[in-house]
Every structure is written in structure tokens, then in C-alpha cells.
């Protein structure tokens with residue numbers, strides 16, 4: 505989560521009470537560099553209902569700053585101590601679209617829960633929740649990395665943001681951007697109202713969902729700490745944000761999005777035809793996750809409970825059923841069995857390293 509921290513650190517200079525965090529760099533900024541690689545498109549829609557059997561696919565989401573815990577109430581992003589900032593960052597980009605997060609923010613003075621869309625040329629759309637304020641959500645935006653104005657952040661009253669699940673939705677088109685909570689439109693930004701479109705977010709965006717300690721004096725300026733609501737008291741940990749569901753719909757379809765020139769205007773974006781790799785991956789369940797979901801509920805429960813014996817019985821039962829039902833040629837069956845074995849190893853490995861397993865989340869994700 506260096507990204508979030510860096511962005512926040514930048515902020516403060518402006519005023520004593522800065523109200524922003526803005527992305528200040530990207531790996532390749534197409535406004536200054538004509539050789540940036542195309543953005544992989546999303547080009548579809550998907551509803552992630554995160555639970556312990558639906559965890560973020562690492563081919564679709566990058567994880568930084570720690571891994572969320574997947575539980576039966578959703579993906580939990582927790583700060584247990586200094587330096588924690590679990591974040592999911594999409595590998596895909598959307599070019600206008602809808603994002604709904606069904607979630608509750610983390611409590612804790614100085615703790616920032618954050619849902620951010622950002623593009624390679626530093627357009628940005630934000631939701632932020634400051635853990636010291638249980639009744640407020642911040643909305644914000646930036647165009648082309650322009651941070652010279654600090655009046656774009658607007659706070660709205662929302663009841664019990666840390667205790668109640670709300671639906672926070674962004675509806676983003678080339679004409680207007682809306683921040684919506686539980687079907688109520690809080691804020692509408694028209695293209696023309698953002699410096700005649702110049703500051704309007706309008707380039708392909710990736711999605712970042714995370715939590716960070718804006719009130720940690722070791723990694724933030726005084727201005728950021730003040731904005732975040734004060735200094736974090738790590739004796740009060742854990743601070744947990746819960747993401748029950750994440751719905752994303754890309755309003756464009758295609759396989760990649762490329763900046764056609766250095767204007768940063770939406771009209772300059774070239775869309776390559778075809779299905780995106782993410783769309784293909786989502787439309788076809790794969791690997792261990794698919795096998796896991798195909799198992800009977802009792803077998804899933806056994807695996808989740810980490811019962812090796814029951815797991816083994818489930819495995820044998822499943823292989824038996826599959827061999828029986830698979831009347832394909834021997835070669836094909838062997839190949840499938842090898843794949844199955846590999847998947848089950850991955851699954852076992854995943855469970856061993858999962859937050860609920862013996863290693864308490866020390867390991868990698870496999871789905």
C-alpha cells in the first residue's frame with residue numbers, strides 16, 4: 505500500500521486541513537510517455553460475493569500490504585499493527601462504468617477505509633471513510649493528477665458507517681459522475697463542471713480497495729494525520745473493514761484500452777475489439793476453485809474445517825465419481841487426473857496457508 509501512503513503524504517502541504525489524498529505517480533503516465541503498454545480491459549460485469557469459498561483470484565486482483573481474510577461475512581481488511589494496509593488492486597481497467605461496494609468501514613481514529621478508481625494518467629475517483637467519524641463519507645475526484653485545488657472533497661452524512669453495511673455506488677459515464685449511497689444520489693459531477701471537462705475523470709481506471717493508517721506519524725505528514733482524524737492508537741486494534749460484495753460493470757467492451765494521444769481525453773482512448781482475458785477467465789470456472797465449488801457442501805465444510813481424514817474421504821469419493829462419469833479416452837483422463845491432483849495440492853496448500861489454517865495466513869493465495 506505504498507501507493508496510498510505516498511499519495512496521502514503528498515497532500516498535506518496544501519493547507520492545514522487538507523481533505524484529500526491523490527495518486528501522484530503511475531508506472532507509466534501516457535500523458536508524458538507514448539510507449540506505455542495498453543490497459544487490459546475488464547469489458548464485462550461481475551458481482552464478487554467474497555466469502556471463504558470466493559476469494560480474490562490473483563490473476564484478476566493483486567494483493568498488497570497484507571491479505572484480506574475471507575470469512576462468511578465477506579472479505580475483511582484488517583490493521584492489526586503498524587505497517588498493515590491490506591489492499592486489493594484490480595489488474596483490469598474499466599472505461600466508464602458502475603462500481604458498487606456493499607460494505608462497512610473500519611472504526612478507529614486515524615484509520616482510513618478507501619475505495620478508489622485511478623487511471624494511468626492520474627484521473628481519480630474516491631470514496632473514503634475516516635474511522636474516527638462514524639457518520640460521514642468523503643467523496644473526491646481528480647483529473648490528470650491536478651491537485652492544485654483542494655475544494656473537490658465533499659463529505660456527506662451516512663448513518664453508522666462502521667457498524668452497518670451500506671451500498672456505496674459510483675455511476676461513471678462520460679457525461680457525469682454520481683456518488684450514490686443506498687440508492688440515494690449524494691453527489692453529481694457533470695463533465696462541464698470539472699473545469700470544462702479538463703479535470704473530469706475520463707480515462708480507463710483500475711479499482712483499489714484497501715485500508716491504511718493515515719494517522720500513523722511514522723508514515724504520514726501532520727496534515728495527513730489531521731485529515732485522517734488524529735493519531736492511530738494501535739492498542740485499539742484490530743481495525744477491520746468488511747467488504748461483503750463488490751459489483752463492477754464496465755460500460756465499454758473490448759480487450760484493451762490504449763491512449764491514442766497525450767491529451768488524456770476520453771475521445772483519444774482506443775478500444776481493441778474482443779473479449780478481455782479477465783472476462784474469459786470469469787466466464788469459465790477454473791482450477792482448484794472450480795473443483796472446490798463442485799464438491800458437496802459437507803466436503804467443502806470438511807476442507808474448511810481442516811479435517812484431513814474427511815478431506816481424504818471427500819477426495820476419494822470425488823475422484824471415484826469423476827472417473828466413473830468420465831468415459832473419455834485414457835489419455836484425456838490421465839491428463840485430467842493430473843490436473844485434478846495439482847488443483848487439489850493447490851487447494852490443500854491454500855487451506856494450509858489460509859487465515860483459518862495452521863499457518864494463519866502466512867502463505868500465498870492460489871485462486
Ligand SMILES: *[C@@H]1O[C@H](CO)[C@@H](O)[C@H](O)[C@H]1NC(C)=O
Nearest residue numbers: 531532536537538539540541
Ligand atoms: C516510458 O515507459 C517505458 C515503459 O514503461 C519506460 O521504459 C520509459 O523509461 C518511459 N519513459 C519516460 C520518458 O518516462
Ligand SMILES: *[C@@H]1O[C@H](CO)[C@@H](O)[C@H](O)[C@H]1NC(C)=O
Nearest residue numbers: 553554555557576606748749
Ligand atoms: C454471499 O454468499 C454467501 C455464501 O454463499 C451467502 O450465504 C450470502 O447470502 C451471499 N450474500 C449475498 C449478499 O448475496
Ligand SMILES: *[C@@H]1O[C@H](CO)[C@@H](O)[C@H](O)[C@H]1NC(C)=O
Nearest residue numbers: 565566567593594595596710
Ligand atoms: C499485478 O501483479 C503482477 C505480478 O506480480 C504484475 O506483473 C502486475 O504489473 C501487477 N498489476 C498491477 C496493476 O499492479
Ligand SMILES: *[C@@H]1O[C@H](CO)[C@@H](O)[C@H](O)[C@H]1NC(C)=O
Nearest residue numbers: 636637639640641659660661
Ligand atoms: C463527522 O463528519 C461530519 C461531516 O460529514 C462532521 O459534520 C462531523 O462533525 C464529524 N463528526 C465528528 C465526531 O468528527
Ligand SMILES: *[C@@H]1O[C@H](CO)[C@@H](O)[C@H](O)[C@H]1NC(C)=O
Nearest residue numbers: 650651652653654699702703
Ligand atoms: C488545476 O485545477 C484548477 C482548478 O481546480 C485550475 O485552476 C488549474 O488551472 C488546473 N491546472 C491545470 C494544469 O489544468
Ligand SMILES: *[C@@H]1O[C@H](CO)[C@@H](O)[C@H](O)[C@H]1NC(C)=O
Nearest residue numbers: 611638639663664665666667
Ligand atoms: C455509530 O453510530 C451508530 C448510530 O448511527 C451507533 O449505533 C453506533 O454505536 C456507532 N458506533 C460507534 C463505534 O461509535
Ligand SMILES: *[C@@H]1O[C@H](CO)[C@@H](O)[C@H](O)[C@H]1NC(C)=O
Nearest residue numbers: 604606671673684686687688
Ligand atoms: C447498489 O446501489 C445501486 C445504485 O442504486 C444499485 O443499482 C444496485 O442494485 C445496488 N446493489 C445492491 C446489491 O443492492
Ligand SMILES: *[C@@H]1O[C@H](CO)[C@@H](O)[C@H](O)[C@H]1NC(C)=O
Nearest residue numbers: 516721724725726727729730
Ligand atoms: C508535526 O506535529 C508534531 C506534534 O504536534 C510537531 O512536533 C511537529 O513540529 C510538526 N511538524 C511539522 C512539520 O509541522
Ligand SMILES: *[C@@H]1O[C@H](CO)[C@@H](O)[C@H](O)[C@H]1NC(C)=O
Nearest residue numbers: 759777778779780783784787
Ligand atoms: C466473446 O465471448 C462470447 C461469449 O462468451 C463469445 O460468444 C464470443 O465468440 C467471444 N468473442 C471473441 C472474439 O472471442
